[in-house]
Amino acid sequence: MxxxxxxxxxxxxxxxxxxxxxxxxxxxxxxxxxxxxxxxxxxxxxxxxxxxxxxxxxxxxxxxxxxxxxxxxxxxxxxxxxxxxxxxxxxxxxxxxxxxxxxxxxxxxxxxxxxxxxxxxxxxxxxxxxxxxxxxxxxxxxxxxxxxxxxxxxxxxxxxxxAPVRALQAARHARRGFALMLARICPEKGVHLALDAAKEAGVPLIVAGELFAYAEHQDYFAREVAPRLDALRRFVGPVGFARKRRLLSAARCLLVPALAEETSSLVAREAIACGTPVIAFRRGALPETVDDGETGFIVDYVDGMAAAIGRAGLIDPERCRQAARERFxxxxxxxxxxxxxxxxxxxxxxxxxxx
Missing domain, CATH: 3.40.50.2000 (Glycogen Phosphorylase B;)
Incomplete structure (x- = not known):
């Protein structure tokens, strides 16, 4: 048919x-x-x-x-x-x-x-x-x-x-010390909390994502995100697939400090496919995506996220990649x-x- x-x-x-x-x-x-x-x-x-x-x-x-x-x-x-x-x-x-x-x-x-x-x-x-x-x-x-x-x-x-697991795993990049957040720039994604956690952990953070022309999103960026940016914590705007893969593959971890009940978190699945651990709040379906202690860590607050950034190296990248091949x-x-x-x-x- x-x-x-x-x-x-x-x-x-x-x-x-x-x-x-x-x-x-x-x-x-x-x-x-x-x-x-x-x-x-x-x-x-x-x-x-x-x-x-x-x-x-x-x-x-x-x-x-x-x-x-x-x-x-x-x-x-x-x-x-x-x-x-x-x-x-x-x-x-x-x-x-x-x-x-x-x-x-x-x-x-x-x-x-x-x-x-x-x-x-x-x-x-x-x-x-x-x-x-x-x-x-x-x-x-x-x-x-x-x-x-x-x-x-x-x-x-x-x-x-x-997630396009095979395409994500087709290229490897040397690990670097920065944490990463990939999301729309809006209050429910908790971008400001990722910035707070990275600063508390003392690590660089790259924030990538689209800032749409909604008044509430623009206001959120001006009030909560821009004042937290500095030489080590940068906003780079939206990224296409090739750059996203490079960032995900090179990052020490992906941060997902969601304030809304996440339905799936595609970017968390993409990170795991790249062998990168995900540190996420216990919101919605994130515990379905992230196996706590295996492919990342599920945390409840900013201080827990900051502590987990320091433990990201305990996660086996190949275990993440295998989980993605099996599940995503x-x-x-x-x-x-x-x-x-x-x-x-x-x-x-x-x-x-x-x-």
Whole structure:
């Protein structure tokens, strides 16, 4: 069975292998897997995205991401989705944005729809979990996240995120003394706490990530991050895959001081694949990803993170790499999604035939 999959990105971040966000990286991997399977992939995403299938671009938002700017972008996203559906047959729609409910299409003969919940369940409008259109399905990305979701007939079994383990392990770099943090620059990622922990431990820290044009993110950087930067603790902005791999492979450890309930932490999986221990707060699914004492350390406070930085050398890099090969396979993840696509699309075709 050959399928046409329409995947829909978060409107405010580009998709591609060099994308900053985990959701956008996962979407790029699934787009590539659909094409590799010989199916058709259509991607609705911000202009400038790098896709394997066919891109249906929507304009990037220039300037501050105000409420009005966000609403306009979501409206354009919805119009683009509906234009595709009116123009050609689609077997399945897969949403990746936290705001997907704001651009669900409203056209006759909708195909089955799937939304991956990349962020904490509480961040989504709770009506998505209530009984409704039977063609909308939700899938979490970890067991911990699934357990926090409201009981719902729409909820499927979790599909854990995979990382490009082979590509990450294809290059090795000499270890250096710096700690690393890779994340969006926003309050829930706890960037200021990583800076505090690194300073307490007396080690350099490189912070890499995107600072988006949300007023609250810009204010957070100015108030909490910038004053903590110094000659040893630097912010380098967003990095693409090649530089990210170099940083992850060379770092003494990755810090994940999350203040929100992490659903998976793709970057923690990438670090472990590079043989780099992860020191993470005990939030959400992070204990599912990090084996305490084996591939890193799970801690509760800044002082615990600082102490664990000093113990990072006790973690065996090859044990980390082996754990990633066994647990974080990108191919296993994409295979499960392709099976799900076929199952949902097949059920949709059966219902259409019955009608």
């Amino acid at each position: 050959s399928l046409t999959v329409l995947s829909v990105a978060y409107p405010f971040a580009p998709v591609g292998p060099d994308a900053v966000g985990g959701a956008e990286q996962i979407q790029a991997a699934l787009d590539a897997a659909v094409v590799a399977a010989g199916w058709r992939s259509i991607v609705v995403a911000q202009a400038g995205s790098q896709v394997s299938g066919r891109l249906e671009p929507t304009p990037a938002v220039d300037g501050e991401l105000t409420q009005d700017a966000r609403a306009a972008a979501r409206r354009r996203h919805r119009e683009t989705i509906q234009a595709v559906l009116r123009r050609e047959p689609v077997d399945l729609i897969h949403f990746h944005g936290v705001d997907f409910a704001g651009y669900l299409p409203d056209v006759p003969g909708l195909p089955p729809m799937l939304a991956t919940l990349h962020l904490p369940a509480a961040w989504y409008p709770q009506e998505i979990f209530r009984p409704g259109p039977e063609r909308l399905w939700l899938n979490p990305v970890s067991r911990t996240q699934a357990e926090t979701c409201p009981a719902s007939p729409r909820l499927l079994a979790p599909i854990p995120n995979g 396979s990108l191919e296993a993840m994409t295979g499960r999604y392709l099976d799900l696509y076929a199952r949902l699309a097949g059920a949709g075709r059966i219902r259409e035939g019955a009608a």
